[in-house]
Amino acid sequence: MKRDLLSILLIFILSGFSLSISGQKTVTGVITDAADNTPIPGVTVLVKGTTIGTISDLDGNYKINVPEGKEFLVFSYVGMKTVTLKITEDKIDVKMAAENEEIAEIMVIASFAKDRHTPVSFSTITPDIITEKLGTQEFPEILKSTPSVYATKQGGGYGDSRINLRGFDSNNIGVLINGVPVNDMENGKVYWSNWAGLSDVTKTMQVQRGLGASKLAISSVGGTINIITQTTDAKQGGSVYIATGNNGYSKTAFTLSTGLQENGWAVTVSGSKTQGDGYVRGTNFKGYSYFLNISKRLTDNQTLSLTAFGAPQWHNQRSNKHYIKTYLDHPDGILYNSDFGYRNGKVYGGGYAYNEYHKPQISLNHSWNISSLTSLSTAVYLSKSSGGGRRIVGAQSDLLSFQYPSGEPTASTLLTPDGYLDYDSVMRINQESLTGSQAVVAMSNNSHDWYGILSTLNTKVGDINVTAGIDGRYYKGYHYRVIDDLLGGKYYLDNANINRDPGTPLYKGDTISYYNVGEVLWGGVFAQGEYVLENFSAFISGSASNSSHRRTDLFAYTPEEGQVSDWQNFFAYSGKGGVNYNINKHHNVFANGGYFTRAPFFRYAFIGYTNTFNTGAKHERVLSSELGYGYRSTKMKANVALYRTKWMDKALTRSLGQEVANITGLDALHQGIEAELTYKPSTKLTVKGMLSVGDWTWEKDVAAAVYDQEQNFIDSVFIYSGGIHVGDAAQTTAALSVDAEVLPKLTLGFDVNYYDNLYAYFDVTTRVNTADIGVDAWQMPSYTLADFNVKYKFKVAGLNAAIYGKINNVLDTEYIADATDGANHDYATSPVFYGFGRTWSVALKIRF
Amino acid sequence: MKKYIIFSFMAGLLFTACNPNKDIYDAIDAAEKPYNENFDIELKDADYTSIKKLALETAQNAQDSTIANNVDTYKSFSVTRSAADLIPAFLAKNYIALDSASSINVKYKYSNNEYDSLSIITFVDDDYTALFGTVDTCFSPSFEPSDYLGTIDSTENYLVYFNCRYGNSFAEAVDTSIVYTFESGVWTNKDNFYILTDEDYESMGAPGQYHNFSASNPPEHFLPVFLHNKFPYAFSKDLVNVFYKYYSGGTKTMTDAYMFDGSVWSNTVDKISPFINNGTEWVFDPTVHYTMNASEDYQIIIDYVANNPDLSGYLDPTYPETAEYYYGASSYYKNFYLKLYKRRLYDPFGLLDGLSDEEATQALLERINEAIGIFLEGKYPDAEPIMNGVQVYYSITYNTYGENSVRNQYTVVYKCIGTGQFEYVSGPELVE
Structure with missing residues (x-):
């Protein structure tokens, strides 16, 4: 009784007293998953045409007051088809189905983690968060409020951002798009400028920290970023933005x-164009992105879908860091x-x-429900x-270059009186030269082709779900x-x-220069x-892989010598x-652990820039474990995790005279605690907090x-790395955000992020000076x-529309986001990149 | 309501967000524009007057004032008028914008005259009566003027020009002028004095008219030639304190020191002293800073090893002229070679046997201290221990090439304890 009164009171408050007391009725029911009849907590139930809403509890129960004259209830949940039901009775049970079988399939291929089931730490980002919070930021920055993430724009060019997860950089993070790993095959890195259009076509995104749930042999030392793009929407229509x-x-x-369509076909196409002058001086850009998905339901049990997407772009960049004093002395300040x-x-x-780049990716996905217990998903891409x-x-490239890493001009750098690279003077020098151009502009191209297949069979053997x-x-x-x-010049x-x-x-x-x-x-x-x-639930998984490397060099070897190495x-x-153990409907605990080896990257597999094998190249190894706890209630969700990842035998090679030495023993230990809290007292207010240490x-x-x-001693190699903090990522991060629907249709959001314990980037393999023993890189x-962000929903010509406003760095704080450690490990000798000051964007989206 | 509380809490949080780089910006501002320069100056006559005025402002007692005035009178510095003490105020006033790490080499005149003040004592009849009881007496070998002087108050470096009757007996006594100084508690008769006689003045021409010098006949003009004629066989660095009469509204007896430099006599020498601004004040710093970057530097050490029969076994067998492994000097590579593999290999005395790598490296670095001493003796055979009253140090930086192919620089400090002689003080210290 008291609870009912309380609920009514709550609804009164939420709806701002705009209800009349009489003529109401209360509707209740249970919401379950159509696939397995399990209750679904957290489903949003709205009275259509009002702002009255509620959320289903852990058992799937909901209760809502419907004012007179309102006829429909709308049930919505991420990943599931929205259900609209006419109110015919007081008790309405609802079955909800996966929005799209295909999404469900891809989520399985991509090993999307499920709450209170998959024993890994993860955070999920839904597309509305991307639309509301991304603004003009770089795609990886959308993850900045999740634990153990440090994402920066680096020089500030379009797509030049980077992300570190639990202190590991991109060649130790697995990035999957629709289940397909996209890390570079030679060095493991991810170049976000290749995927500059990804934010437009992301359906949902999940970051799994640590070993993650993926069964593939990907190197998830820090974690896995799992991006699912749009596939066919069941609904006809579209949007402009x-x-x-x-x-x-x-x-x-x-x-x-x-x-x-009835004939089983569905097509989705999207495209975008983005351009700007760039926040930092001289970083103008233009990029397009396109996305096509064609789907055909072949039979009741089989679908075939073709996805193609790409994001051709060009952008001017800033690549040289500078000393703090250089920025302060320059009229452009941090925009320099x-x-x-x-x-x-x-x-x-x-x-x-x-930089200009275009990386189209095409994949053909076939999913086949062979039986009620067995399904096969295959992607060919x-x-x-x-x-x-x-x-x-x-010969005189110094005329237009700066020193690395200090960012200072070389002895011969030519600058105009305003301080810009002086191309005109260089052109004069080239014209007068009798031996051809002394400095030319060249493009270092990295084109690649890749073809792959990824096929997963899911079945049930006895009580065990088997995937292979x-x-x-x-x-x-x-x-x-x-x-x-x-x-x-002439030539x-x-x-x-x-x-x-x-x-x-x-x-x-x-x-010129090289061709390999x-x-x-x-x-x-x-x-x-x-x-x-x-x-x-418990799982065990394993993988084994063979990678074969071959190098061809058309410049360094003659065809008679042989330009192609062996495999x-x-x-x-x-x-x-x-x-994972669900103690009760509120609490669960989980634990995971694993070990994997990683084959040497290409540049360690071959000696220098030659076709000679580095026969002693060692595998890196990772040992990781995690302990987690989760709390769920209707209004609150909390996660805590403790992790310990040991990265062993980081690649370390030294050339000593004729020999190449592969040295083991360079180990890093990344451990810490992560906590996340989401508090949703009503549909109109969400408070989130995060702390990772x-x-x-x-x-x-x-x-x-x-x-x-001949076992003769050549030399000894010392790396004084012991006890040095890992650099280039904030070891302590915290975030607090509040999103509130302050007026009907008007939502305000406010996010605060805190970064601490941040040491400058340094290459640990260069720590050979005894004077630096135990000395950390510069602590920034x-x-x-x-x-701050704002969203306002309205209707234009009968169509649903919304305006989104975003201001990043509202206080215009001047801060240092990236730095390279200098000789004295202090601010005076370490060149830096500043982060951006205040930036803003306003967007209009109309759905039809 | 809740949302407003939360919003205002977050607003409060943001006050901490204001300026994360504040400490760094403050440090940069503080170190901003340490304007520094390095150059040479030469003090002109007017500058000595300025130095006198500045010194008088800070004079604590009569002695300080006298010193200050003498700077202007003699337009030079000396052992009593210390350049190291007096010049800093002048630099601070004239080069007010210069800041830390600036250095100025100041050229000035230095007088060897140790005696700024001269006391003239002339014994007259009353004095003899007072001392001896009678007028008919004189000073003699049995009672020297120095014995008398011993009874009166005196201060160090006091110069007395004593006029009296002197002889073996009263009958043989003649009027004599003798010069005494009070040094180390004893009155001594200085022998490098010369008192100009009337004939001497006459021999110089114009001064002979009144047997004195004056503004129109300055001693600096006549004495160099006179002394050259008087002491034609003088050696370089010979010093004579000349006593002469000077007329300027009255005749005074004055003294000045003249030194022979091998070709001329002069009463002052030019000296150049380095002054460094340490951020707060100017200080005289005679320390010699030298970095061993030339092959000749390392060659000095190699030659020493080669010429030392005990150590010649340490010469590099392949390159005995340009490398040795006792100290590790290489004149070809212009550094000290510290890689243990080779040093242990070429170690006929087995000095590194049984030492761990760390101990061996330490031992080698300590051995280089000795090498630096050898280098200093070879490079600065004329080094003097004291300059302007300040002890001279030598700070020598050398290059090393060691394990892991790491190149370093170390600095060792030596003290000059005698002409061309040195003593180890501290080091080696790694140059950051």
């Missing part, structure tokens, strides 16, 4: 869906960019300051990419440099190609067994397991004696940032 923002930012996008000049009145980025970055090359599959890929990466602009001379007379005059389009091809042939198998009881094979394996250090010094083949100042 227009946005404008600071520094000339503008974006237009559209989506069109046919919806699922040394890396460009003007040609023909337009911004022209110099070396490492212009290919990607052919092209593009590269601008470089300044030549194969993952194969062929990758070929072309790395070469091409003259783009002779900068006024260019390059002696890097042993198969070409060094006196050959070279022109635009000719290849890396091939990786990868084959892996994986399997998982999952044992599920009512309150308990070098590496075997790697992984094993992990976890358990990490202790990430390099474990001990490395002392190795190196011998030659901690900082707090605040963002």
Whole structure:
């Protein structure tokens, strides 16, 4: 009785006294999953045409007061089809089905984690969060309020951002798009500029910290970022989107869906164009993105869908960090960019300051429910990419270059009186030279082709859910440099190609400096067994893979010598397991642990830039474990996790005379605690908090004696890494956010992020100076940032529309986001990138 | 209501967000524009007057005032008029914008005259009566003027020009002028004095008219030639304190020191002293800073090893002229070689046997201290221990090439304890 009164009171308050007391009725019911009849907590129940709403409890029960004259209830939940029901009785039970079988299938392939079931730490980002909170930020920055994440824009160019998870950088984070790993095959990195259009087409995104749930042999040392793109929407219609923002930012996008037609076909297409001048000087850009999904239901049990997406872009960049004093002394302040000049009145980025890239990815997904217990999902995909970055090359390339890593000019850097790269003077020098151009503009291209297949079989054997599959890929990466602009000279001379007379005059389009091809042939198998009881689930999974590497070098070897190396094979394996126990409907605990080995990356598999095998190249190894706790109630969700990841034998090679030494023992230990809380007292208010405290250090010094083949001692190698904090990521982060619907249809959001315990980036393998033993890299100042967003829903010409406003760094805080450790480990010798000041954007989205 | 509380809490939180880089910006501002320069100056006559005025402002007693005035009178510094003490105030006033790490080499005149004040005692009849009881007496070998002087108050470096009757007996006594100084508690008869006689003045021409010098006949003009004629066989660095009469509204007896530099006599020498601004004040710093970057530097050590029969076994067998392994000097690579593999290999005395790598490296670095001493003796054979009353140190930086192919620099400090002689003080210290 009291509870009913309380509920009525609550609803009164929430609806702002706009209800009349009489003529109401109360509707209750249970909401279950159509697939397995389990109750669904957290489903939003709204009275259509009002702002009256409630949420289902842990048992799937809901209760809502419906005013007179209102006829429909709307039930919605992420990943499920929204249900609208006419109110015919006081008790209405609802069955909800997965929004889209295909999404469900992809989520299975991608090993999307399920709450209170999958024993891993994860955070899920829904598309409305992306629309409301992303603004003009880089895609990885959407994760900044989740634990153990440090994402920055680096130099600030479009797509030049990076993300570290639990202190590990991108070559230790697995990134999957629709279940397909997209880390670079040669070095494991992820270049977010390839995926600049991803924010427009993301359906949902999940970051799984630590080992994660993926069964594939991916190197999830820090974690896995799992991105699912849109597939066909059951609904016909679409949307248009227009946005404008600071520094000339503008974006237009559209989506069109046919919806699922009776003949079983469904097509969705979307496209966007984004451009702007960039917040930092000289970082203008333009990018397009396109997305196509064609789906056909072949039979009741089989669907086939083709997805193609890509994001061609070009952008000018800032690549040189500078000393703090350099920024303070420069009129442009923190917007200062040394890396460009003007040609023909337009911004022209110099070396490492212009990038263009297009990486289309096409995949064909087939999902087949073979029986009620068995399903097979297969994805066959290919990607052919092209593009590269601008470089300044030549005998006098210093004329247009800066020193690394200090960012200071070289002895011969030519700058105009205003401080821009002086292309005109260099062109004059080239014109007068009698030996061809002394400095030219070239593009360092990294094109690659890859073809792959990923096939997963899910079945049930007795009480155990068994998954098994194969993952194969062929990758070929072309790395070469091409003259783009002779900068006024008549020709260019390059002696890097042993198969070409060094006196050959070279022109635009000719290849210089290097031309090599890396091939990786990868084959892996994986399997998982999952044992599920009512309150308990446990899994064990393992994978084994063989990666074969081959290198071709067209410049350093003659065809007679042989330009193609043999195949070098590496075997790697992984094993992990976890358990989740739901103590009761509120509490659950989980634990997971695993071990995996990783084959050496391409550059360690071959010695220097040659076709010679580094026969002693060692595998890196990771041992990780995690303990977690979750609390769920109707209004509150809390997660706490403790993790411990040990990364062993980080690749360390030294060339000593004729020998190459592969040294083991360089280990890092990343451990910490993560906590997340979401408090939703009503549908109109959400409060979230996050705290992660990490202790990430390099474990001990490395002392190795190196011998030659005859066991003669050559030299000893010491790396004084012991006890040094891992750099380049904030070890303590915290976030607090409040989202409130302050007026009907008007929502305000406020996010505060705090970063601390942040040490500058340094290469641990260069810690050879005894004077630096135990000395940490420069500890950068901690900082707090605040963002604000607003959403207003309205109708225009009968169509649903919304306006989104976003201000990032509301207080215009000046802060240092990235730094490279200097000789004295202090601010005076460590060059930095500042983060952005206040930026804003306003967008309009109309759905039809 | 709840939302307003939460919003205002977050607003409060943001006050901590204001300026994360505040400490760094404050530090940069504080260190901003330490304007520094390095150059040479030469003090002109007017500058000595300025220095006198500045010194008078800070004079604590009569002695300080006298010193200050003498700077202007003599337009030079000396052992009593210390350049190290007097010049800093002048630099601080004239180069007010210069800040830490600036250095100025100041060229000034230095007088060897140790005696700024001269006491003239002339014994007259009353004095003899008072001392001896009679007028008919004189000073003699049995009662020297120094014995008399011993009875009166005196201060260190006091110069007395004593006029009296002196002889073996009263009958043989003649009027004599003798010069005494009070040094180390004893009155001594200085022998490097010369008292100009009337004939001397006449021999110089114009001064002979009144047997004195004056403004129109300055002693600096005549004495160099006179002394050259008087002491034609003088050696370089010979010093003579000349006593002469000077007329300026009355005749005074004055003294000045003249030194022979090998070709001329002069009463002052030019000296250049380095002054450094340490951030708060100017200080005289005679420390010699030298970095061993030339092959000749390391060659000094290699030659020493080669010429030492005990150590010649440590010469590099392949390159005995340019490398040795006792100290590790290499004149080809211009550094000290510290890689243990080779040092242990070429160690005929087995000095590194049984030592761990860390101990061996430490031992080698300590051995280099000795090498630096050898280097200093070879490079600065004429080094003097004291300059302007300040002890001179030598701070030598050298290059090393060691384990892990790491290149470092270390600094060792030595003290000059005698002409061309040095003593180890501290080091090695790694240069950051």
